[in-house]
Amino acid sequence: MHTTTQKEVMDCRSYFTLKSQFILLKSLSVCLVISSILFIACSKDDDSTTIENCPEISLVVKKDTNDKTKVNIQAASSIADGITYTWKVIDQKGSQEVKGNTDGSLSWEVKEDVTKFCVIVKTPDCAEGIEKCITYTSSCENKEEIIDTKPWTAFSKPVFKDGYMYYAKQQVNFLNVSKLAIYKLDISDKNANPIKIIDIEKNIFGQVRDLVFKDDILYVSAANHIIFSKVYKIDTSMANPILVEVLDLKFKNQILGMIIKGNDMYSVSFIGAKLFKDDITKPNLELNELTTFGKKSPHEEKTWTLDMASKDNELFVLARSKEDGYHIIKVDLNDASLKPTIIVSNMGESRRMELYENDLYLLFRDSDADYNLTGSWIGKVSILDNPTSLVKVSKDYNFELHDFSFYKEFMYMSILDAGKEKFELIKIPICSL
Secondary structure (H helix, E strand, O other): OOOOOHHHHHHHHHHHHHHHHHHHHHHHHHHHHHHHHHHHHHHHHHHHHHHHHOOOEEEEEEEOOOOOOEEEEEEEEOOOOOOEEEEEEEEOOEEEEEOOOOOOEEEEEOOOOEEEEEEEEEEOOEEEEEEEEEEEEOOOOOOOEEEEEOOOEEEOOOEEEOOEEEEEEEEOOOOOOOOEEEEEEEOOOOOOOOEEEEEOOOOOOOEEEEEEEEOOEEEEEEEOOOOOEEEEEEEOOOOOOOEEEEEEOOOOOOEEEEEEEOOEEEEEEOOOOEEEEEEOOOOOOOOEEEEEOOOOOOOOOOEEEEEEEEEOOEEEEEEEEOOOEEEEEEEEOOOOOOOOEEEEEEEOEEEEEEEEOOEEEEEEEOOOOOOOOOOEEEEEEEOOOOOOOEEEOOOOEOOEEEEEEEEOOEEEEEEEEOOOOEEEEEEEEHHHO
16 A cells, blocks of 8 residues: 655645646736737727728819819718818918818819819818828910911900900001901811901091900990090891991090990090999990099099909909009999009009909009010919919010900910011910919
């Protein structure tokens, strides 16, 4: 019979003690692993919740088919309800937030540079928002195209209707006796030639100051500094249109900056700086005076108004006076008092102004330019800026910039270079300015 010794008893106790410790350590290790797994799993769930609550955003940039100076940026979201967008544009001017646009699309005029478009998207479950950006590199083909040219011929600013461009061609001579006619040109056909719609050389001995359309009726303001100043209308829908005189100012003044809103024509007078409003449904213009920007008493300095542009209910008048130099006046037609506000003053010499979107463009001539009319350039004033300022947007030209207008993504401009006998009607892309 075997008798257990004290040593064997001790060995057995050591065995069971070590085994118990091993089991305990193993259990603790399992618990630690399980705890780690549970901790990691909870962290991933939190991240997943954040990603799931914020929408997935994608951005696409496409060129505007109607205006090649612009691009359209579209944001697509995986969530449709309760979503708001905040747009930010970063270009050579810096970073700017696009105010007033909470939609998922943005239309933007781009220059020849790199532009970064960012959108911040927020939903009720994604209060902090998620940002998505896309970079767009634009290129502008700075190509000048000649529309019409003829030696010693001045071209008026063109106006546009139903795919045609209408403008006046006037032979220039030292006696200021004009061979003047109105033409139209199909701008969709690069091979098209100008078509004369009416020859008015027997009727007008002067210059065409302005053109404006109301439906099919083309209004023409023409003047000679000494002989006369008249406004005609031409029904362009007729096969053989005729001139119909609707205003005769004799030699007393000139009507400039004609703008039509509904059945009302607004215009300004060169002398006296008056603003007029006329009902064009009547046979003749009556020049109903709304206000004057000029002398109200013999002690005031004279003011001359030179051109006018319009944006919604606001009129912008180009004027000149001794005190303010060449300046731009803003008038709100919804304001019964028609109180004039000068938005920029003491500019260079300018006689032509046109509005393109939210910018007023002006043709300038340096005051010290010589007889050959050197030192011409193009400037613009944003009507959204407060305060406003004049920005030069072109190089210096060594010929006269005579008149101009805008159509879609192009500026159409009449140039006169007597030294080189260069008389042209050209078009240039607006993105090149």
